[in-house]
Amino acid sequence: MNIGLVRRGYSATGGAESYLKRFAGALASEGHGCVLFTSGRWKGEWPFGEVRIVPGESPRAFADAFAKLDPRCDTVFSLERVWSCDCYRAGDGVHRAWLERRARFEPAWKARFRGLQPKHRALLELETKLFKEGGARLVIANSNMVKEEIVRHFGCNPARIRVVYNGVSPGPRASRAEARERLGLAEDAYVVLFAGSGWERKGLRFAMEAVNASASGPLLLVAGKGKPRGCPASDRARFLGPLKDMAGALAAADVFLLPTIYDPFSNACLEALAAGLPVITTSANGFAEIIERGVEGEVLDDPSGIVEMARAIDAWSDTERRLAIKPRLAGIAARFTVEANLRETLKFLLQED
Numbered sequence: 001m002n003i004g005l006v007r008r009g010y011s012a013t014g015g016a017e018s019y020l021k022r023f024a025g026a027l028a029s030e031g032h033g034c035v036l037f038t039s040g041r042w043k044g045e046w047p048f049g050e051v052r053i054v055p056g057e058s059p060r061a062f063a064d065a066f067a068k069l070d071p072r073c074d075t076v077f078s079l080e081r082v083w084s085c086d087c088y089r090a091g092d093g094v095h096r097a098w099l100e101r102r103a104r105f106e107p108a109w110k111a112r113f114r115g116l117q118p119k120h121r122a123l124l125e126l127e128t129k130l131f132k133e134g135g136a137r138l139v140i141a142n143s144n145m146v147k148e149e150i151v152r153h154f155g156c157n158p159a160r161i162r163v164v165y166n167g168v169s170p171g172p173r174a175s176r177a178e179a180r181e182r183l184g185l186a187e188d189a190y191v192v193l194f195a196g197s198g199w200e201r202k203g204l205r206f207a208m209e210a211v212n213a214s215a216s217g218p219l220l221l222v223a224g225k226g227k228p229r230g231c232p233a234s235d236r237a238r239f240l241g242p243l244k245d246m247a248g249a250l251a252a253a254d255v256f257l258l259p260t261i262y263d264p265f266s267n268a269c270l271e272a273l274a275a276g277l278p279v280i281t282t283s284a285n286g287f288a289e290i291i292e293r294g295v296e297g298e299v300l301d302d303p304s305g306i307v308e309m310a311r312a313i314d315a316w317s318d319t320e321r322r323l324a325i326k327p328r329l330a331g332i333a334a335r336f337t338v339e340a341n342l343r344e345t346l347k348f349l350l351q352e353d
């Protein structure tokens with residue numbers, strides 16, 4: 001088959017771009033051809049076939065331009081919100097659900113103002129068309145949370161939706177002692193790691209407040225790019241900036257903390273689990289579906305629940321408890337591989353039994 005793959009933008013470190021390349025490679029290994037439909041911003045290598053440039057920098061302009069094309073493909077698989085396609089991967093979640101969750105943590109006027117902005121209005125309109133009949137014939141969600149949001153907000157037939165969890169490839173392992181030495185951390189320090197960009201959505205201010213309130217006195221390592229706007233002052237926080245390789249930070253940490261307001265399925269949490277770290281996150285993270293509360297980490301119902309978060313951090317300060325659970329955590333993560341994700345995605349896309 002000749003399969004069209006759709007992605008508007010490009011980021012050298014973007015997860016969607018990496019996913020597309022892996023998926024195109026899997027298609028090629030199965031004997032399929034593929035065409036990439038993208039804007040002129042795509043700057044990466046694409047050794048998998050034709051690249052067709054679709055004009056349009058904004059989401060709506062790109063979707064309008066794509067709708068006018070004759071893809072000349074057997075099937076179209078989109079990672080971008082477009083007006084219609086054969087299969088849409090909702091890797092970014094549901095924009096309407098994100099806006100609703102975000103509104104809980106900001107003044108009412110700001111939420112109303114955001115609703116008037118063209119970008120948000122366009123994304124909402126695209127989603128409405130995409131998830132209704134006549135939009136995407138099939139939908140892939142990366143968590144049950146996202147599937148339920150699509151059904152609840154848009155009345156989408158659940159039979160059109162398949163949940164395919166994200167996967168990670170085993171990365172290089174780093175020595176804990178060497179990683180701590182490079183970061184200047186004492187061997188017996190209790191270290192909590194936060195990683196991600198978009199700190200408002202990821203809940204950094206809540207993480208810092210909880211670390212400040214923790215009785216166990218942990219150090220918080222913050223990896224990623226963002227602005228600490230609204231975050232409290234803390235002598236327990238250390239900002240590492242963007243990291244190309246997370247292996248060292250994961251090796252140096254004892255616990256992974258992501259009190260996110262909204263995350264369809266956090267790959268960073270899955271990478272932490274693979275490194276044997278218990279994960280403290282929220283029920284607004286699709287990743288939370290694969291761990292057991294209080295056993296393999298903690299799942300908080302309220303990202304801003306500082307007291308509960310501080311208690312969870314303190315509960316995992318027990319070194320023996322963390323060492324005992326580490327093999328189990330790595331075993332869970334081993335079930336969620338890139339290969340399994342690609343295999344299930346391809347089966348659903350091609351409607352194979």
